[in-house]
Amino acid sequence: MAARENLLHNTWHLGLKEFHSLLGDMTMLFLTVFMFSVAVYADAHSKPESLHRAAVAVVDEDRSQLSERIIAALQPPQFIPPARISLAEMDQGMDAGRYTFVLDIPPNFQRDVLAGRSPAIQLNVDATRQSQAQTGTGYIQSIVNDEIRDFAQRYRAPAPLPVELVPRSLFNPNLSAAWFAAVTAVINNVTQLGILLTGAALIREREHGTIEHLLVMPVTPLEIMLSKLWSMAVVVLVASSLSLKVVVEGFLAVDVPGSVLLFGVATLLYLFAAASIGIFMGTLARNMPQFGLMSILVLLPLQILSGALTPRESMPELVRVLMSFTPTTHYVSLAQAVLFRDAGVAVVWPQFLIVAAIGGAFFALAHQRLRKTISAMQA
Template sequence: MNLQRLRGLIRKEFIQILRDPSAIAIAFVLPVFLLFLFGYGVSLDARHIPIAVVVDQPTAETSAFVGGLQHSPYFMPEIYGSLHQAREAVMDRKADGIVWLRADFSRQVIQGRTASIGVLVNGVDANNARIMEGYMQGVWQNWLQQRALNAGKPLIIPINAEPRIWFNPALRSRDFLVPGLIAVIMTLIGALLTALVVAREWERGTMEALMATPVTMAEILLGKLIPYFIMGMGGLLLSVALAVWLFAVPLVGSFWVLLVCSALFLLAALGMGLLISSAARNQFVAGQIAIIVTFLPAFILSGFIFDIQSMPAPIRLVTHIVAARYFVSILQTVFLVGDVWSIILWNSLALLLMALFFLGVTWRRSRKRLD
């Protein structure tokens, strides 16, 4: 290992990065774009759901219940004259559900009988339908409590649930999505960018010229690894800054723990990118392999959006070989919960083993030969 040659390779790589706008765009522009897209454009929260309300016989009781729907942040009710019109609104996707207050609703309430409300939910989106059902139960219970309070009578419910929401009291999906998105961004910077850049050198013939020099293969690999590691950590700092200061995602845990764990994941991603570039010396092929092998698993199988425990058992087994799974778990823990070492240490160990594996395989496969 010659430090002077290594410094020259690192300097050469930084000059090439500065001359290549696509590398800078992937490292710094793409993270900002993805954070804005998922931070503002993607939400798992169900709010302002359009629903059709049908009241067969308007009374004070029905007006109070409809008023509860109108004051709820989860619904946007619209009154329809008949059930047939409300069904047409659902068919035309103008409403996601129907609330039907029958003609005997007020009479049953006044007489102390069990009054039923017809609730028809569009089940095309099963997750949204379940959320609507739960919100409707909440509106119904609030109306009962308010009615009992106005009558000066206690509301007798057999079970009194007192929910407490930990780690994300506001139930903002943004606080869940943005930390996980950092893993996807780091995968793009580490694996995709490295695979494309090295494959481009093979296409242009600069790698052959480099191999004709006295530099060793270890120096070439480090000369590629160090600059893109610095770029990846710069992309991480930019993403964390936007997450905390722009999207107001709380960073409960230690920043230094986050930095060390991110470095381990970035080494694993860089190892995957170098390994892909050693197998595919064409930019198009390297890009396709990097997307299929690294980006898609990081997006789908890491727990970033889809819950791993809800997946079939064979798919859950596959997720154990996805490095982003362990990093997403660390990110969501450090951001929202804190320094829970039982989670951080085991996932960091998995990332360390993956980084050693990919970098070791890349080093074993790399030879100063053109075949």
């Protein structure tokens, strides 16, 4: 009983020391605040939700009522007002980058449409502007088809559709990219800060010389490790919770249907694993620059291949198998189910168990490595 009380006492006070050290480290403190505020807001608006003010020009060789209707439909906010150019100016404008899209309406286009000849209409796209090119092609194709159909229906009755497709968008009815990006940014930043803060705390002890003070105190490597785990986990948990309530639900007006409390419990469990990874990396690196370079090699695969940015179903089978041994993959699946789809414990309990098991393995590995590192320093 006395040994347990001593463990809790030392772990508690060493954790309080970590808070003071973090408050004195303005770089890590600024990074924490920035990642859960400005970075989340910027991620939500970094990619446009739809086409916005794309440059378009039209070569109207038909000069008919139908061609005028098509030109009139290409309007803001998706497009800037179309520029009317000649056929000779088309290639020059595309080469100079003045237009992303150039629509070439051939002569006798309206006459051929009404005669049922299915004439071709050419759309030239500057594919170097990838985001606009991919989305805008679909927009223009839909606009042209709608205008041609509405125009032709004045002259002949439309053919009835055998099947009518009625789409229903669940969990994000407006298909807003900001909703997904903001919540995903919070999830990714939990991984990033959970690893960086604990690893940096251990490196900071070594660079400032305070690790030698700990070695002469009656504390064990387990107490040192637990103190860093719980203190940095509290920092990330509080920061992510405030980010979710203030930035995501407040400034971005994102409707989070899931339980924030369940997400907090899942985050706390996941931080147990992420912080263990950070401490293990901190024992391998000799200084902060080395730790920073090592973090790039670890964080990028964890974030890109975890399913936060790309569905795991679209990844190669080998990647999916390898990433299933990382806690990030299961945490992302758990967090998205809770926050996006309002999943309860009955749905996500398998992910809870897997994260706990993987976290326990990383904790044991980090503890063993920390003991060897401290033993080497004492020798």
